[in-house]
Amino acid sequence: MKAAAAAGLFAVQRCRVCGHVQYPPRACCAACLADDPAWEAAAVRPGTVLARTVLHHSHEEMFRARLPLALALVRLAEGPVVLCFAPDRPAIGNAVQVRAALDATGHAVLEAR
């Protein structure tokens, strides 16, 4: 997972039975309840910005030095909606490419460019 993120890749789940694509990951397909959803590369094509915010306040010390922080809610071409960092501050309706990156604590996070 981390290696994939370092390479900018991230995955969503696709149901092996009905093809439903979902994020965040869960233990079953939310459409048909089939077990063991498969992982596949996401955001192969650009997604669309649904909404944005710029944070001027954070509940965590590690983010405070980085404020203001721009975020966006993006609908992936595959269907699911992801929250991601959006440093370029895109407008609603803009097409953006979502990529994974490693944050300061080594966790994979999503970023729209």
Add this chain to the structure above:
Amino acid sequence: MSRGYDDIVAAVPVTVPYVRRSEHGADWFLARALAALVAQSGLRKLVIDGLCASSFTLGPDTAVALTQHVGLSPRYLEWLPMGGACGVVALRRAARAVQAGDADVVACIAGDTANDGSFRDLLAGFSSFSRAAVYPYGAGGANASFALITDAYMHRYGATRQDFGRLCVAQRDNARRNPLALLRGALTLEQYLAARPIAEPLHLFDCVMPCAGADGFLVMQRGRAEALGLRHVRLLGAIERHHAFPDDPVQLRGGWAMDREALWAQAGLAPGDMDVVQTYDDYPVIALMQLEDLGFCAKGEAVAFARAHDFTVDGDLPMNTGGGQLSMGQAGAAGGYLGLVEALRQLTGTAEGRQVAGARHALVSGFGMINYDRGLCSAACVLGQ
């Protein structure tokens, strides 16, 4: 259509006064609410044979442990971790329990504490989805989630900061008449617009202030309330819905839109019959959305509706008459009770200093639990004298 609630009533609205922070635990606030229900009803504690409880900060305990804390032996027990929907849902569940004879008197209580660590801990562990896919994005909490919804709503329907500001200012006017409100200083539209940004497009006065406190009420048969000499309010209709409209890419409507016709049909009333409205208002956008989704106006027209109406206590559509959460503060799960308790006060003629003259019918709605990108719990009820 689900059956009506016959002669089931709610009575004895109580509030354990809100404070910005407290060294007491949630158990203390819930116990004070229960003690107030006992004291103000004149009932012996053990006559209470049903309990509905909600809290974010009672952990690791639930309503089960609470029975031992407060020495109750209920034959009906509900733990309702539904945040802003928990008050209406508690009333709905308790009414059915009393109607079916599974309980005689149900105490419904919600409360939380607030201190330096409690709020951050709550946010960090709020849900598995939020831990994985929201909190790592700046830890903005509910401010960030509602900022995104507000941005989408403004873009789609042309709402402006002035529109949200007028609602916040009207509610502050109401709060100035409510001794229980934490925020009672005058607020002008100019001050609202000049406030510092928190999570754009939200600024300071758009964001509910976390605090500690508790609220509660009792549910019983009307005959019992009359025998006890308690002022009471009938439950005329109630709905709840969870995870409505999962295919909407961004939340521009809540579960009320699925069930409002059932609500009004069950109550035998229409939005225009409401003398008082209590919407869930941790952020102004959601209060406006409820007016649309509950049928007070068409989708996307809440802004025009709000411009055409006066939401103050003396206005033509008194809304959030105690000041709402935006001026009273949000005492965790008690935020889901605040509108209900205020409606009970209005309909029993006990809303001192802010009584809406001749108030006979009220709508109360709740909204809770942003699990990932949207609030999952919606509820509403219609109350009548």
